[in-house]
Amino acid sequence: MNISDAATQTGLPAKTIRYYEDIGLVTPTRNTNGYRVFGETELHKLTFLARARALGFSIEDCRTLLALYEDQSRASSDVKRIARTHLDEIEAKIADLIAMRDTLSHLVQACAGDDRPDCPILKGIEATSVRKD
Amino acid sequence: MNISDAATQTGLPAKTIRYYEDIGLVTPTRNTNGYRVFGETELHKLTFLARARALGFSIEDCRTLLALYEDQSRASSDVKRIARTHLDEIEAKIADLIAMRDTLSHLVQACAGDDRPDCPILKGIEATSVRKD
DNA sequence: TCTTGACCTTCCAGTCACTGGAACCCCTAT
DNA sequence: ATAGGGGTTCCAGTGACTGGAAGGTCAAGA
CATH class of the missing domain: 1.20.5 (Single alpha-helices involved in coiled-coils or other helix-helix interfaces)
Structure with a gap:
């Protein structure tokens, strides 16, 4: 899945998704032509991020929440x-x-x-x- | 009146007042040593700005409001x-x-x-x- | 095969309204 | 002379993007 599809799916602008990669919130793979590829995990993370942001959490809060979200042994x-x-x-x-x-x-x-x-x-x-x- | 007195009077940080001069919202005079001098007019303007900002007006709105405030023939x-x-x-x-x-x-x-x-x-x-x- | 247009990439600059900090000058009191 | 508490300028950073330039990639149509 390319970035614009990910954008459509999550409701986030492609620019924002690139920015989220820049600051290390998501880590899409790349295919041979250098395009970002978004698998199910990354898409899930983006959706989570979009919702958390819509709830007004700061990016740093989102980073923490995402880590907790992925940590099965969180409290x-x-x-x-x-x-x-x-x-x-x-x-x-x-x-x-x-x-x-x-x-x-x-x-x-x-x-x-x-x-x-x-x-x-x-x-x-x-x-x-x-x-x- | 020096900048820190103006800051105390208006409740604005000195930094902010300097910034307001930078962007042309106020124009204090200078005395011989280069210090800013705030007269009554400038103090009034700063107070107006502080209040307008506290009401959530953007700087550009404040600029417009200030111009209207000073324009006796406004509508x-x-x-x-x-x-x-x-x-x-x-x-x-x-x-x-x-x-x-x-x-x-x-x-x-x-x-x-x-x-x-x-x-x-x-x-x-x-x-x-x-x-x- | 060539071209067109829609994708994608990176990188740089700008947004808004300050805020922090460095480096330096000025004034008064001791 | 010095210490401190003013003041000055200028530069960089904040948060979370957003716009735009310059260029690579791909699929479809003439």
Whole structure:
């Protein structure tokens, strides 16, 4: 299987797959013409990576998770710790974004949005700070 | 006022302020020894920038907002359009993160997190995709 | 057989918004 | 004189790709 088929199968851009090889996440073989060949194992790894990335895990987390995924004698607590930490980060980001949204949506609502210069948004940016509860 | 005072006043790191000068967002004067001097106007601009950045606006949005902020004949609709677009992006990001969080928190809950290798998280990453409603 | 077009390869540069660090200058107090 | 705590510039690195150039490979059609 060539790279573009692997890309189609996994939903990852070919460029990204090459990059993943570069940084040692996958190791496709090569055939005589130098093209990458993706077997079932590599395809599995790529799928795993695509899903883990979609869950927002960093590349380094993915590297660790992939190693655990392949290690039949892993402890599930190792995986859980990584996932929990990441979950906490996601929660924190959500909280940040909600604070931004709340502040900003108030400002947007207050703004007439016409051709006059009076603008509560600019005033608001000048004066308001983002509240984090 | 020297850069470290400006940093304290605005809450921005000195490095960041230098960077903002580099990319033309602020233009402090210099005194004879080459040190940057921040007057009231520049300090205002920095404060505005810090707040706009805290609201998640990109640097380029900040540049535009700053120009509008300084332009007494602006139309508030120009500001509102930028803010609305940004607000939509924030909403989208929140939705993405919530989808991640929901998927991941289910997986974390399902995982015993002990020293056995059986791990619903890894299985879940293998099998699940993140649902976006 | 030649050509066309769709593949594939490598490598380099750019993205965004900083951040760290080196090497050096300036000012004040001891 | 020296020590320290400012300040300056410039260069490189971050994360996770992404775009693009320059060129090799392959299968199908004229």
